[in-house]
Amino acid sequence: MVCSKRPxxxxxxxxxxxxxxxxxxxxxxxxxxxxxxxEEKLAVFAKTYVxxxxxxxxxxxxxxxxxxxxxxxxxxxxxxxxxxxxxxIADSGLSAEEHKRITYxxxxxxxxxxxxxxxxxxxxGTGGAEPRTP
Numbered sequence: 001m002v003c004s005k006r007p008x009x010x011x012x013x014x015x016x017x018x019x020x021x022x023x024x025x026x027x028x029x030x031x032x033x034x035x036x037x038x039e040e041k042l043a044v045f046a047k048t049y050v051x052x053x054x055x056x057x058x059x060x061x062x063x064x065x066x067x068x069x070x071x072x073x074x075x076x077x078x079x080x081x082x083x084x085x086x087x088x089i090a091d092s093g094l095s096a097e098e099h100k101r102i103t104y105x106x107x108x109x110x111x112x113x114x115x116x117x118x119x120x121x122x123x124x125g126t127g128g129a130e131p132r133t134p
Contacts, residue, residue, distance in 0.1 A: 046119035048092040
């Protein structure tokens, strides 16, 4: 039996690029290797992840506040969240594309996810606690 390597269906690629298929995507497609991430980059990413989580929690609390239940306030708060997340990523030294790539790799590669969880535990000082992954 002869097996030919066919490219993945176009719809799968679109979903992975958009980040919608990350949870269902295999660790690597046949014939491909998942790119590694250095421990230094994961440490930076983990710190960025924690900072983004804090900002997201802060803005979510403001969004839930009764006096911010109008469309204008909600839109302004969401814009503030977007700007602050972009600034956190930029200040970390990671490009937006690197940040997206690392997020993707954490979602599809068990080894990268385990390394991220260790980096996250160090960044938060939680030791071996079970952190949430992106």
